[in-house]
Amino acid sequence: MDWRKEIEAAAARIGPHVLQTPVIVADPGLGLPVELKLEHLQHTGSFKVRGAFNTLLSQPVPAAGVVAASGGNHGAAVAHAARALGHRAQIFVPEIAGPAKIALIRETGANLTVVPGAYQNALEAAQAHERQTGAMQVHAYDAPATLAGQGTILREWEAQGLAADTVLIAVGGGGLIGGALGWLQGRRKVVAVEPELAPTLNRALVEGADAEVEVGGVAANALGARRIGRLCHGLAVEAGIVSVLVTDDAILSAQRLLWRRLRQFVEPAGATALAALVSGAYRPAPGERVAVLVCGANVAPDPLES
Numbered sequence: 001m002d003w004r005k006e007i008e009a010a011a012a013r014i015g016p017h018v019l020q021t022p023v024i025v026a027d028p029g030l031g032l033p034v035e036l037k038l039e040h041l042q043h044t045g046s047f048k049v050r051g052a053f054n055t056l057l058s059q060p061v062p063a064a065g066v067v068a069a070s071g072g073n074h075g076a077a078v079a080h081a082a083r084a085l086g087h088r089a090q091i092f093v094p095e096i097a098g099p100a101k102i103a104l105i106r107e108t109g110a111n112l113t114v115v116p117g118a119y120q121n122a123l124e125a126a127q128a129h130e131r132q133t134g135a136m137q138v139h140a141y142d143a144p145a146t147l148a149g150q151g152t153i154l155r156e157w158e159a160q161g162l163a164a165d166t167v168l169i170a171v172g173g174g175g176l177i178g179g180a181l182g183w184l185q186g187r188r189k190v191v192a193v194e195p196e197l198a199p200t201l202n203r204a205l206v207e208g209a210d211a212e213v214e215v216g217g218v219a220a221n222a223l224g225a226r227r228i229g230r231l232c233h234g235l236a237v238e239a240g241i242v243s244v245l246v247t248d249d250a251i252l253s254a255q256r257l258l259w260r261r262l263r264q265f266v267e268p269a270g271a272t273a274l275a276a277l278v279s280g281a282y283r284p285a286p287g288e289r290v291a292v293l294v295c296g297a298n299v300a301p302d303p304l305e306s
Helices: 002-016 048-057 075-084 099-107 121-132 145-157 175-184 202-206 228-241 248-262 268-281
Strands: 023-026 033-037 066-071 089-094 111-115 166-170 189-193 243-245 290-294
Touching: 002 048, 002 145, 002 175, 023 089, 023 248, 033 248, 033 268, 048 066, 048 075, 048 099, 048 145, 048 248, 066 075, 075 099, 089 099, 089 121, 099 111, 099 228, 111 121, 145 228, 166 268, 189 202, 189 268, 202 228, 202 243, 243 268, 248 268, 268 290
Parallel strands: 033 290, 066 089, 089 111, 166 189, 166 290, 189 243
Antiparallel strands: 023 033
């Protein structure tokens, strides 16, 4: 697949519907400048709307509408895109999605079902709904339209003057980093960062695409896919990607640094890529210019909820 062509087409489709998110260069308390793409300031608080809009705009949507399974952010994105484009949406989330993300989805007016268990349980429920109703499944990460939509972030970032040699990106199911790899085509080093308690891609790079992991920890409701997407796995293997793991403590430290030093309030998943620098899981070489994609803002519980 010509990923750059697909991502260019996605950018043209979704341009009127998404925000160009800002980029800053700052030292978040590490003693070195870091270029940060603030994608957590996107609609619904995450990058996921890019893939959602690209999916809904690139193919006919049936009268039954769309259905999605999500740890929270993808569901909110699909619900937002469906409402903007006039489609019905049925969203399934696991209990671990948490109250803030569940409330965000409900605010869109989508039909929402909270499923006992984890993401895999929500996905099975969404697939059953698809079979029963004919609704269109909008996969959270393992679909070409999703990856192409997420790949528009790196296209946009380079147009904004991305100067880094190396880009650190958090990984859940692989849609975000897969899109980045599809756009960059080896022109920059990409580092995959995952929680130690959800090492989905890391394990698959050793054991193969079918490897499954148990998931948990502070970022599980966003980075809690048990199996990596096949599209991402293929792109990661082709790129010879660097994969590192970080502890929950490192993620929480990065989350605090983003708030205290830069006044950016993000969820644990949004701080996971930076955690690789905070913890030393990734150590830049002398003179290496590094960038971090900050990807999610939906903190649970909502700090301003009354």
